[in-house]
Amino acid sequence: MRKLILALGLILSAAGAKAFDIEEERFFGSGQEISVVSILSTTDIDIFEPLVVAFQAANPGIAVQYTVASTTEVYRAVSGRERGSDLVISSAMDLQMKLANDGYAREHRSIETDALPAWARWRDQLFAFAQEPVVLILSRPAFDGLRLPQTRADLIDLLRANPERFEGRIGTYDPNRSGAGYLFATQDARQSDTFWRLSEVMGGLSPRLYDGSGAMIADVQAGRLVLAYNVLGSYAAAQLAGDPNAALIELEDFTNVLLRTALIPRDAERPELGAAFLDFLLSAEGQTLIDEKAGLPRIDAATLASAGHRRPIRLDPGLLVFVDPLKRQRFLSEWTAAVVRR
Amino acid sequence: MMRPRFSSPGSIRQRLILQLLVLVAVLSWLLYLSVRTVAGAAVETTQDAILGSATIAIAEELRGGVDGVAIDIPYTAFSMLGATGEDRVFYRILVDGATVTGYEDLPLADQPLGGLSPFFYTREYQSDTVRIAAVERSVIVGSRPVRVEVIVAQTRSAQDAIVAQMANRAAALGLGFFAIAALLSLLTARSVLQPVNNLAEAVGRRGPQDLRPVERPVPSELAPLVAALNQFIARLSGALIRTETFITEAAHHIRTPLATLRAQAEIALRQSQDEAARAAIRGMIRSVDDSARSVGQLLDHAAVVYRTDQRTDEEIDLAALTRDMVAVFGPAAELRDIGFELEIPDKPVKMTADRLLLESAIRNLLDNAVKYSALEGLISVSLAVEGDQARLAVCDWGRGLSGAKSATLTGRFRRGENVADVIGSGLGLTIVREVAAAHGGDFRLTEREGGGACANLSLPLG
Numbered sequence: 125m126r127k128l129i130l131a132l133g134l135i136l137s138a139a140g141a142k143a144f145d146i147e148e149e150r151f152f153g154s155g156q157e158i159s160v161v162s163i164l165s166t167t168d169i170d171i172f173e174p175l176v177v178a179f180q181a182a183n184p185g186i187a188v189q190y191t192v193a194s195t196t197e198v199y200r201a202v203s204g205r206e207r208g209s210d211l212v213i214s215s216a217m218d219l220q221m222k223l224a225n226d227g228y229a230r231e232h233r234s235i236e237t238d239a240l241p242a243w244a245r246w247r248d249q250l251f252a253f254a255q256e257p258v259v260l261i262l263s264r265p266a267f268d269g270l271r272l273p274q275t276r277a278d279l280i281d282l283l284r285a286n287p288e289r290f291e292g293r294i295g296t297y298d299p300n301r302s303g304a305g306y307l308f309a310t311q312d313a314r315q316s317d318t319f320w321r322l323s324e325v326m327g328g329l330s331p332r333l334y335d336g337s338g339a340m341i342a343d344v345q346a347g348r349l350v351l352a353y354n355v356l357g358s359y360a361a362a363q364l365a366g367d368p369n370a371a372l373i374e375l376e377d378f379t380n381v382l383l384r385t386a387l388i389p390r391d392a393e394r395p396e397l398g399a400a401f402l403d404f405l406l407s408a409e410g411q412t413l414i415d416e417k418a419g420l421p422r423i424d425a426a427t428l429a430s431a432g433h434r435r436p437i438r439l440d441p442g443l444l445v446f447v448d449p450l451k452r453q454r455f456l457s458e459w460t461a462a463v464v465r466r
Numbered sequence: 467m468m469r470p471r472f473s474s475p476g477s478i479r480q481r482l483i484l485q486l487l488v489l490v491a492v493l494s495w496l497l498y499l500s501v502r503t504v505a506g507a508a509v510e511t512t513q514d515a516i517l518g519s520a521t522i523a524i525a526e527e528l529r530g531g532v533d534g535v536a537i538d539i540p541y542t543a544f545s546m547l548g549a550t551g552e553d554r555v556f557y558r559i560l561v562d563g564a565t566v567t568g569y570e571d572l573p574l575a576d577q578p579l580g581g582l583s584p585f586f587y588t589r590e591y592q593s594d595t596v597r598i599a600a601v602e603r604s605v606i607v608g609s610r611p612v613r614v615e616v617i618v619a620q621t622r623s624a625q626d627a628i629v630a631q632m633a634n635r636a637a638a639l640g641l642g643f644f645a646i647a648a649l650l651s652l653l654t655a656r657s658v659l660q661p662v663n664n665l666a667e668a669v670g671r672r673g674p675q676d677l678r679p680v681e682r683p684v685p686s687e688l689a690p691l692v693a694a695l696n697q698f699i700a701r702l703s704g705a706l707i708r709t710e711t712f713i714t715e716a717a718h719h720i721r722t723p724l725a726t727l728r729a730q731a732e733i734a735l736r737q738s739q740d741e742a743a744r745a746a747i748r749g750m751i752r753s754v755d756d757s758a759r760s761v762g763q764l765l766d767h768a769a770v771v772y773r774t775d776q777r778t779d780e781e782i783d784l785a786a787l788t789r790d791m792v793a794v795f796g797p798a799a800e801l802r803d804i805g806f807e808l809e810i811p812d813k814p815v816k817m818t819a820d821r822l823l824l825e826s827a828i829r830n831l832l833d834n835a836v837k838y839s840a841l842e843g844l845i846s847v848s849l850a851v852e853g854d855q856a857r858l859a860v861c862d863w864g865r866g867l868s869g870a871k872s873a874t875l876t877g878r879f880r881r882g883e884n885v886a887d888v889i890g891s892g893l894g895l896t897i898v899r900e901v902a903a904a905h906g907g908d909f910r911l912t913e914r915e916g917g918g919a920c921a922n923l924s925l926p927l928g
Contacts, residue, residue, distance in 0.1 A: 225554045225555060225556075226554075226592070227554070227592050227593070227594075246552050247552040247554075247623075314541045438545070438548070440544070440545055440547075440548030440549075441544040441545065441547050441548045441553075441554075441555035442541050442542070442544045442545030442548060443544075444544050444555060445539045445540070445541050445543070445544050445545075446541075448539055448567055448568070449567060450537050450539075450559075450566065450567040451537075451538065451539050451567075454536075454538060
C-alpha cells in the first residue's frame, strides 16, 4: 500500500515537473543512492556529463537528475514556483538576474562562493561558473582575397563593399526566438551604436536567422554560411577545433563575455544538495573540469584583465531593463524592422 | 611621628577622575551618536540622489505620440543602482493610474506627487525594506495630457552596510576619544593635586620644633588654607611659649616659698628648746619636704610632657650624668643611712638625647629607690652597654612590687598597694616611662629575688 502511494506520488511529481517544456532529461545513478539532486539547466547533457560523473565520484550517495530546457522555459519553471529543481543553471543572465531580483533564489555562502570575484556573483544568490566570449566565426575560403574583419566597423565596410559575397549567407541569432540571442543583441545595442548600423547592413543582405549556436557553426563549416555573428565562443572553439577553413574572431571594439550562472531556487526541495553541486562547480576541481572537459572557459579574472576588448556582461540590475516586456517589445520591433525585410 | 588618621569622605583625586571620566564618557557617546546620525543621513541622501536620478532618467525618456505613451527605460537607469551595492530593484510605471509595466503591487506614494523632483518614501515590499522614489510627468497623447507615474524602489542593504561600517568607525572614534581623554584627565587630576600634595608633604616633613609659618608659594585656592595653618601654628607657638613660661614661673613660685618655709622651720627648730615644739617643727619640715617633692614631680611631669613635644637633643654622656645624679642624692640617702653601690663604666656612654628629660627620669628613679628602700639599705645603680642599647638599672632592697604588674605601676597617679605609709604622687614612674618612650627606649620594673625591686631603663644609643 505504501509503495503504491509512493509510486503515485512519484508519478504526480513527475507529471508536475512537466508543466514546462523540456528538451532532454537523464538520470545519473545506479538506483542505490540515498538522495537525488535535481538540476534544471539550459546546458546540453553532453557538455555537463563529465562534471556530473566527477560529482558522483566525489559524492557516491547522490544521484543526479539532469533536465535540459530552453532559457525561457527554465525562467517560467522557477518563477512559476515549479517544485523539483535544486539547482538552476542558465546562460540567460538577464532572466537569472530577474529571478534573483524578484526573490526566487536562495542565499548560499561557502568557501567556494566567497572565492568568486565580485563581478561573478550577485547577493550570494547568483553565481557565475563559466565565462564565454561571444564571437564572430567565418569561412576562410569565402573571404579569399579579403582582409578578415577586426572590428564591427571593419565588418560593416566589408559587407557594404562585397554584397554579392554575403547575400543570403550571413547567419545570426533571432532574438525573437532565442533568449541568448536576445541577450547578445541587447548587450550589443547597449555597448555601441554600430550595432544598429550593422543590423541595417545585415538586414539588407537577407540574413538567415537561427535559435542556437550549434546550427550556425555547422552551416559555416558546411559552407552554407560565410559568416555567423554572435556565436558562443566555447561551442565554436569546440566544433571548429582543427578545421583550417573556419576562423573564430573576437571583435576588438568589444567582445561581450557571457557568464553562465547558477542559482538555488527558493522553492528547492533539497537546497543543500543543490548547494553541494554548486560548490563542486565552483571548486578548483570543478572549474578545471569545466575548462578542460566541458569546454567552457573557467571563471578567471586574469584572462579578462589581459584582454581589454572582453567585457563581461555585468551582473547588475541593468539586466532587468531588457526583461521589461515593454522594453522587449520595443527592442524586438526595432530589430525586426532593421533586419527582417519583407 | 605618627600621622593622624581622619575619616575622610573619599579622595579628591578619585572624585576628580571619576567626574572627568563620566564627562568624557558622555562626550564620547554623543560623538558616536552624532557621527552615526550624520553619516546615516549623508548615506541616505546619497542613495536617494542615485535612486532619484534613476527615476528621473526613466521619466525623461517618456514620449507622447498619437497612439499612446512611449516608454523606453534606459539601461543606465537601473545599472547605476547597482553601482553602490547589490540591491534588489523594483519599478512600476503607471499611465493614468493603470500599471503598464513593472511590479503591479509596488506601493504607491500616499500623497499626490507634484513638481519635478522625486518624492521618496520607505515601505515593506517582498519581505524587504525598500526605499522608493516616485515622480510624475505629464505627456501629451493625441493632444490630451496623460499623467504618467514612474516608481523605482531599491532595497537598502548597501545603505545599511555603509551605515553599519560608519557606525563601527564612529564607535572606534568614540572609544579612541574616550581613551585619550581618560588619559588626559588622569594627568590633569595629578597636576591639579600636585600643589596640595607638595604642601602636605612639606608640612608633614617638618621637625617637631619647626613652628615657622609656611611660606612656600601655593595656588590662590590653597592660600586661605595656608593662611589658616600659619595662624594656627602661630597660636600653637604662642601657647607653647606660655606653657613653658608658666612651668618656670610655677616652679619658681612654689619652690621658692617652700624653700623659705623650710629654712625658717629649721631656724625655728634650732632656736626652740621646747621638745614638743621641736617635734612639731620636725614634722613640719618633713611635710614641707614631701610637698616640695610632690610639686617637683608635678612640674617635672609637666616639663616632660612639654619637652617631649619640644625636645632639644644634644650629645650626652650617660655615665657622667648618672654619677652626677647619684651625687645629688647623696645627702638625702645619708639621712636614711642608705648607701649607693655604683657599677658604671669609666668610659663615657655617649648618646643623643634631651638632657633635661634624662635628668628628670634618673632623678625620679633614684628618688623612688631612696624613698622605698629600707633604712640602712643599699641601692645598686648599674649602667651597661648592650649592643646599641644603654641599660640603666636601679635596684633596691625595699618592699618590692607585691606582684603588681610593671605596666600598672607606671600609669599616671598609680601607686603600689603596699606603699600607703609613704607619701607619693604616683607620677615618678610615669615620668620615667614617658622619657623612655620619647627616646624610643623601654622601661620596666622587675621583682628582685630576695625582696626589693629593680627599675630597668633601656635607651638606644646614638
